[in-house]
Every structure is written in C-alpha cells, then in structure tokens.
Amino acid sequence: MNVLLTSAGRRTSLLQAIREAVSPLGGQVIGADLDPLAPALYLADVAEQVPRVTDAAYIPRLLDIVARYQVRLLVPTIDTELQVLAEAQGRFADQGCRVHISSPEFVQITGDKWLTMQAFADHRITVPPSWLPENLPAPDTLPERLFLKPRDGSASMHTYGIHRDELHKTLTRVPNAIIQKEMHGPEITIDAFIAQDGRPIHFVPRRRIRTLGGESIQGVTLSSNDHLGEWLTKVLNVAGSLGARGAITLQAFDTAEGYFLSEINPRFGGGYPLGYAAGGRYPQWLLEEIQGRTVESRLGDYRVGMYMTRTNTEIFTETPKW
Amino acid sequence: MNVLLTSAGRRTSLLQAIREAVSPLGGQVIGADLDPLAPALYLADVAEQVPRVTDAAYIPRLLDIVARYQVRLLVPTIDTELQVLAEAQGRFADQGCRVHISSPEFVQITGDKWLTMQAFADHRITVPPSWLPENLPAPDTLPERLFLKPRDGSASMHTYGIHRDELHKTLTRVPNAIIQKEMHGPEITIDAFIAQDGRPIHFVPRRRIRTLGGESIQGVTLSSNDHLGEWLTKVLNVAGSLGARGAITLQAFDTAEGYFLSEINPRFGGGYPLGYAAGGRYPQWLLEEIQGRTVESRLGDYRVGMYMTRTNTEIFTETPKW
Structure with missing residues (x-):
C-alpha cells in the first residue's frame, strides 16, 4: 500500500499526514519533484526525480514510478497537474493505482471561475x-x-x-x-471530503488570519452553527453530483446576505494541515476506500476554535537529492 | 543568565539557537511579541506581550521585562526597533542587560544606503x-x-x-x-560576527537559491577561497571600526570586477539558521562575552557546501497566548 505524492515541494505536513495513514498498513510514501531541494523529499521514504509537469514525459515517468513501487494511491498537489492527471486516471487504474482527483469535467469546471459560477448557480447555490x-x-x-x-x-x-x-x-x-x-464580509476557506460515490463526508471551515507570499500562515477553524453547515452540505452535495471526489478546498464569502461560493480547488489546499489537526483524516479515508471500505459521513464532526500558526523549519544537507 | 528575544515572530530557529547556548548555563529564553499567535512564543520558555515597536511604551515595557526576569541579553530582530534600542542601550546596561546591537552611529549609517556607501568607500571598500x-x-x-x-x-x-x-x-x-x-553577478549574503572590542570574529558567505515572499527559503554556503575571504576580512575590520558589534548581515555582488558591498543589516538576518548550521555559534559567543571571556577570531572556519531548504511547520493551539 505505497503512496506517491507529486510536486511534493514544501508539502511536508501533508506528506506526514499521509504517512500516518499508510504506516500502519506497512506502506511507504514516495515523494516526487523536479527540485532536488524540495523539502518534502527529505521526509519521504523514497525521493524520485520527475520532469516538469508540462513535459510530455511527465505521465509516463509517473506510471513508471507507480509500477516500480506498486503505488496504490497518487496524490497531486498543484493546479497545473490536475487536468492531465484527471484525463490519465484510467491508465493509472489499469496498474491498480487510484489517482486522487475529481472527474475531468469537474476539474475543467473548477479551473474556470466563470464555469464554476454557472454550474453551481444552475443548482441553486448562492454565488456572487x-x-x-x-x-x-x-x-x-x-x-x-x-x-x-x-x-x-x-x-x-x-x-x-x-x-x-x-x-x-x-x-x-x-x-x-x-x-x-464585490462582496463584503470575511472570506472563509473550507477543507472538505467527498466519497468515491459522490457523498459528502466531511468539512472543516476556517478563517485565514494572516498570509505570507500567498500562503496561509495563521488560521482558525470556525463553527458551522447558524446556516454555514446547512449551506456547506448543499454545496458539497452539488459538488459530488458534478464529479468532485476526495479532498477539495472551497472559498466562500460570509456576508450579511448569507454565504456565497467563490472558488473550488479539487485538491488538498495549502492550509489543509489545520483541517487535518481539526479532525479531517482525509488520507486515512482515501486508503479505506482503496481497501474497499465504505467511509461514513461525519458532517459537522471537527474541532472548532483550533488555531494554526506556521513557522519556517530548516532542513540541512551537504548532498542534495540529485 | 536569561535572554529576551524581541519581535520574536517566526524566528523559531534563532530562538532555539539561543536556547542551545543558554540552557547549559541554566538560563531561559523569553519571547516578546505583539501578536498572540507569533510562533516563536510557543517555543519560548516564557511569552510576554509588548506594545508596537513605535509605541512610546515599548522601551519601558522591555525594561520592565528585563528587571522582572533579570535578563542579561536582549536580542532584537527587526529593523524598526534597531535605532530606538541602540539609543536606549545604556538604560538596559544599567540593569545589567546587554542589548545585542551596534553603536547608534553604525545603526544610523546602515539604515541609509547612501551613508553606507559613503562610509565604506571612505575606507577603500569597493561599493557600486x-x-x-x-x-x-x-x-x-x-x-x-x-x-x-x-x-x-x-x-x-x-x-x-x-x-x-x-x-x-x-x-x-x-x-x-x-x-x-547596475551590478552584474550573483548576489551573496554574509552572516558575520564582530566582538565587543570591534575585532572581526567570523563570517559565513552564502548564496540564496530561492526566496518566497522576500524570505530566503533555499541557500548554500560558499567557499571563501580566491579573494572573498580577504575582501570580507577588510569589510569586517572597517565595520568594526565604525561601531558594528555582534551578529550582522551583509549583502554583496560577486562581479567580474570583484566584490562590491551593497548593504549591511546590524542584526541577525532571516537566513541566519544556515550560518548557524555551518558553524556560526553567535549566541554562544554573545554569552561568552557577557561572562567576561574573550572570543577568539576564527575567520574562514565554517562548513562550505552546506545546503538549507525551508518548509512550513505548524503549531496548533486552542488557547492563544493572549
């Protein structure tokens, strides 16, 4: 039960969350990147060099790694690899590897903010x-x-x-x-999980307190009392019906007129470590699905008022990976 | 032998470097910040709330903390507090506390790139x-x-x-x-240490490989063979004669016509953890000086080819510091 994390980069906490799920099953985590100094490579069980995501050799190289290590789950992390991996997921499935990705249609919709607004408005979700x-x-x-x-x-x-x-x-x-x-009101981010059959399983709404260079470096999980939980459940049901699968990240405005969906990323968000700490054990649920088990819905089950603050940690080496 | 780190913010590795020096002496590290989610506060032995650096109450509040914990060394970290702390260092000395700072004149020179160029050119240091x-x-x-x-x-x-x-x-x-x-050639950063009597003690030249949001997130230490070591020794001798004390950070261009000094920050630089890993034990040397010991010069004594790569680490809490 090995797992491959692509564009591993600085996703060290995601890698460790995956390892916590896979270690009890005797599996390893393989980190892939172009950059020999990508920090996550130094925490992975195995580090593999790959070409640029836009290179024609990218998918063949990943298929090669999947075959060599009998990888059962591939987790992409950056937007530019989503479309190509969504389309190639059948070739990975042929090798017994699930690609953690939504349907190609859902990846296309969420890659375009106009299509996202149209698709969700058609299903009576409030959008700006x-x-x-x-x-x-x-x-x-x-x-x-x-x-x-x-x-x-x-x-x-x-x-x-x-x-x-x-x-x-x-x-x-x-x-x-x-x-x-232009919407007035705080912006909220939601980590969420959709089962392989499209059922919404989980959400963790959080507020970004501080960002640095576009990354969320401070945040806090929010209560889903009042109407947030109800609205989110509706949004996630629609997302599931449109092809969302696994971990996704949503953005919404919390305004005086209610919640408005603004964006969806069909992948683990950069701030997911807070969702994980609050109870969103998404890597574990992905592995349970691969083992043929049904993941039960636990909407609303997470820790409210959990704060995250991020700092730099250094990894030192005199021998870069390649 | 307690140490106070001000504007502690995300300086978690600097805080830990200070703790490694102070722990064997039975001392503690006190972290001070305005922000209750400043990550370094969560690694400090004690966290103390302070007003904004620009607030008139800032220095009185620090003097109060110094008295309460019998602080022997105060380490500032951001440019905006340097001038005010340089001028107040006598008041801290009266309480038996060394402020880690250069002379007010040197802080003023290095706070102005024109004055820096003039002062060093006057001493025959190459500048653009x-x-x-x-x-x-x-x-x-x-x-x-x-x-x-x-x-x-x-x-x-x-x-x-x-x-x-x-x-x-x-x-x-x-x-x-x-x-x-406009200079052509790689820019290099140098962590350096000047003794209390103005003698240059140490340097670690490094190259920034990658930055994110203005922060150095990947780097490598450079050899000081060829002329770099000789040039740096000259620069540090001038800096010491102009009032530089303790840890400073320099920027220079490595051009076909030689090295050119471009900037000096009279404080620990953001990328100092690499200098520390390469052998620059500056917190320890500061404490040796406070104990009345003479720090011997070890120019050129550091590890070459040491790579640093930085990642995010999360701290979680349900009870922020205040």
Missing part, C-alpha cells in the same frame, strides 16, 4: 453575481462596486476591486476576465 | 558607484544601466533596473532614492 466582458448589462444596472479577476487566475494575481465607472479601463489589464459584484 | 538625485553628473557620463532604490528601503520595494535614458521618469516613482550602477 457575475458577468463576462461580452455579456455585460447596461453600466447603470451593475452594482456600484465590482471585483475583476482572471477566470483561470490564482494567488490574487491581476485582481482589482473597482467602482463601475472604472470598469472598461481596468478590463484591459485583466487577462481572460470575469466581472463580479 | 552611487549618486543622489541632487548630485548627478552629466547624463552621458553615467553608466548605461542603472539601479534605483530607496535609501531606507527593504524587501526590494520600489526598486528598478533601468537604462539611463529612463532615469528622470523613474526617479519620480522612488521615494528617497539612491542611484547606483
């Missing part, structure tokens, strides 16, 4: 009112405050909060833009 | 040719490529590499600018 540059209504019918971002963007690149008067000027600066009503 | 907006020569006598930055800047904010034709346009964007010849 959204437009594309080619279907804008008359300017004076738009909300006064707007938020512009790329449909396929990440890490707050090319994002602008503006007055509607500035819309046409600002649009020229945003590649592949989506226009949304 | 530099000008102020008010003493620029005829444009066609300037180097073709220039680099603009604020005299008091940090973290690459408001910096521009430009052609001399763009100089006057770009100057309007740089507050409190210094104009320098």
Whole structure:
C-alpha cells in the first residue's frame, strides 16, 4: 500500500499526514519533484526525480514510478497537474493505482471561475453575481462596486476591486476576465471530503488570519452553527453530483446576505494541515476506500476554535537529492 | 543568565539557537511579541506581550521585562526597533542587560544606503558607484544601466533596473532614492560576527537559491577561497571600526570586477539558521562575552557546501497566548 505524492515541494505536513495513514498498513510514501531541494523529499521514504509537469514525459515517468513501487494511491498537489492527471486516471487504474482527483469535467469546471459560477448557480447555490466582458448589462444596472479577476487566475494575481465607472479601463489589464459584484464580509476557506460515490463526508471551515507570499500562515477553524453547515452540505452535495471526489478546498464569502461560493480547488489546499489537526483524516479515508471500505459521513464532526500558526523549519544537507 | 528575544515572530530557529547556548548555563529564553499567535512564543520558555515597536511604551515595557526576569541579553530582530534600542542601550546596561546591537552611529549609517556607501568607500571598500538625485553628473557620463532604490528601503520595494535614458521618469516613482550602477553577478549574503572590542570574529558567505515572499527559503554556503575571504576580512575590520558589534548581515555582488558591498543589516538576518548550521555559534559567543571571556577570531572556519531548504511547520493551539 505505497503512496506517491507529486510536486511534493514544501508539502511536508501533508506528506506526514499521509504517512500516518499508510504506516500502519506497512506502506511507504514516495515523494516526487523536479527540485532536488524540495523539502518534502527529505521526509519521504523514497525521493524520485520527475520532469516538469508540462513535459510530455511527465505521465509516463509517473506510471513508471507507480509500477516500480506498486503505488496504490497518487496524490497531486498543484493546479497545473490536475487536468492531465484527471484525463490519465484510467491508465493509472489499469496498474491498480487510484489517482486522487475529481472527474475531468469537474476539474475543467473548477479551473474556470466563470464555469464554476454557472454550474453551481444552475443548482441553486448562492454565488456572487457575475458577468463576462461580452455579456455585460447596461453600466447603470451593475452594482456600484465590482471585483475583476482572471477566470483561470490564482494567488490574487491581476485582481482589482473597482467602482463601475472604472470598469472598461481596468478590463484591459485583466487577462481572460470575469466581472463580479464585490462582496463584503470575511472570506472563509473550507477543507472538505467527498466519497468515491459522490457523498459528502466531511468539512472543516476556517478563517485565514494572516498570509505570507500567498500562503496561509495563521488560521482558525470556525463553527458551522447558524446556516454555514446547512449551506456547506448543499454545496458539497452539488459538488459530488458534478464529479468532485476526495479532498477539495472551497472559498466562500460570509456576508450579511448569507454565504456565497467563490472558488473550488479539487485538491488538498495549502492550509489543509489545520483541517487535518481539526479532525479531517482525509488520507486515512482515501486508503479505506482503496481497501474497499465504505467511509461514513461525519458532517459537522471537527474541532472548532483550533488555531494554526506556521513557522519556517530548516532542513540541512551537504548532498542534495540529485 | 536569561535572554529576551524581541519581535520574536517566526524566528523559531534563532530562538532555539539561543536556547542551545543558554540552557547549559541554566538560563531561559523569553519571547516578546505583539501578536498572540507569533510562533516563536510557543517555543519560548516564557511569552510576554509588548506594545508596537513605535509605541512610546515599548522601551519601558522591555525594561520592565528585563528587571522582572533579570535578563542579561536582549536580542532584537527587526529593523524598526534597531535605532530606538541602540539609543536606549545604556538604560538596559544599567540593569545589567546587554542589548545585542551596534553603536547608534553604525545603526544610523546602515539604515541609509547612501551613508553606507559613503562610509565604506571612505575606507577603500569597493561599493557600486552611487549618486543622489541632487548630485548627478552629466547624463552621458553615467553608466548605461542603472539601479534605483530607496535609501531606507527593504524587501526590494520600489526598486528598478533601468537604462539611463529612463532615469528622470523613474526617479519620480522612488521615494528617497539612491542611484547606483547596475551590478552584474550573483548576489551573496554574509552572516558575520564582530566582538565587543570591534575585532572581526567570523563570517559565513552564502548564496540564496530561492526566496518566497522576500524570505530566503533555499541557500548554500560558499567557499571563501580566491579573494572573498580577504575582501570580507577588510569589510569586517572597517565595520568594526565604525561601531558594528555582534551578529550582522551583509549583502554583496560577486562581479567580474570583484566584490562590491551593497548593504549591511546590524542584526541577525532571516537566513541566519544556515550560518548557524555551518558553524556560526553567535549566541554562544554573545554569552561568552557577557561572562567576561574573550572570543577568539576564527575567520574562514565554517562548513562550505552546506545546503538549507525551508518548509512550513505548524503549531496548533486552542488557547492563544493572549
């Protein structure tokens, strides 16, 4: 029961969470990366060098590693490898390896903020009112405050909060833009888990207290009393019906008018270590599914008020991995 | 023999390095911060809340902590507290506490890149040719490529590499600018230690391999063969004569024309954990000085080819410090 973590990078805590699940089964964790100094490689049982994700040799190389170590589960971590792995999951399944990924359709939807808004609004999930540059209504019918971002963007690149008067000027600066009503209220992040049959199993809502270079470095888990738990369950049911599988990460606004879904990443989020500490044992549940066991739903079962604060830890070596 | 680490923040490895030096003497490390989630507080023996560095109550509060715990050494970590602590070091000395800081004059010189260039050039240290907006020569006598930055800047904010034709346009964007010849060649960082009597004791030159959000997350220590060791010894002798004391961090360019000093921070640098791992036991030497012992010079004595790679480590709590 070996597990392969790709683009392992700085995902040392995710790697250790996987090891906690796989060790009792006698399995090992293999870390793969391009960078010989990727810290997670130094905590993995085995480190393997791979080409760039965009290289044609990437999937063949992973298939080779899967065969060599009889890998039963492959966990990708970065957005750029999701589409290619979603499409290749059948080839891995032929070797007895589950790729931890949603359906290709769900990966495509969530890779595009416009498609995400459309798909969830179609299922009556509250999302921020959204437009594309080619279907804008008359300017004076738009909300006064707007938020512009790329449909396929990440890490707050090319994002602008503006007055509607500035819309046409600002649009020229945003590649592949989506226009949304600017939402007021804290942004919340949710780690969640969907079973292989599409049932929502778990969620942990959390608030980012501080970020550094786009990474969440401080956060706290939130109560799902009032309407949050109910709204989240509805969102996760829709996600499951659209093809979400395994661990996913959601973003939402908590506003005076209720919760609004803004984004989904169909992978372990960078802040998942807090979800794990609060009770989201997602690697263990993935392994239970591989063993043919049914994972029971435990929505709402997590520790509220759990704080995480992150610091740097150094790994030293005089012999880089390659 | 207790030690106080101020603005402790994410300086967990520095805190642990200090503890390794102070524990054998039966001392404790007190961490002070404004933020109840500052990670270093959770590794300190005692955590103390302090106001903002800019608050008039900051120094009185530190003096109070020093008295309460009989602190013998205070180690500041961020630029904004250096000037105020350099000026107040006599008040701490009256309580038997050494502040780890250079002279007020040296802190003032190194807080201003123009003053730094002038002071070291006066002592025949190679620095990039530099000008102020008010003493620029005829444009066609300037180097073709220039680099603009604020005299008091940090973290690459408001910096521009430009052609001399763009100089006057770009100057309007740089507050409190210094104009320098653009240097070609890798930038190197040096952790160094100067004894209380101004003698250079130690250096560890390193190259930053990767940074994230302005922080060095991968690096390697460099050989001081060829001319680097000789040049560094000269720079550190001048620094000592100008008032540098204790641990300092230097930046230099390694160019085809030799080494050029670009910046000095009279404090422990963010990447100091690599210098420590390579043999720079600066906290121990500070404590030896406090005990009245003479620290012998060991220039060139460090491990070459030591790599550091940094990752996130999480601390969890349900009860923040305050």
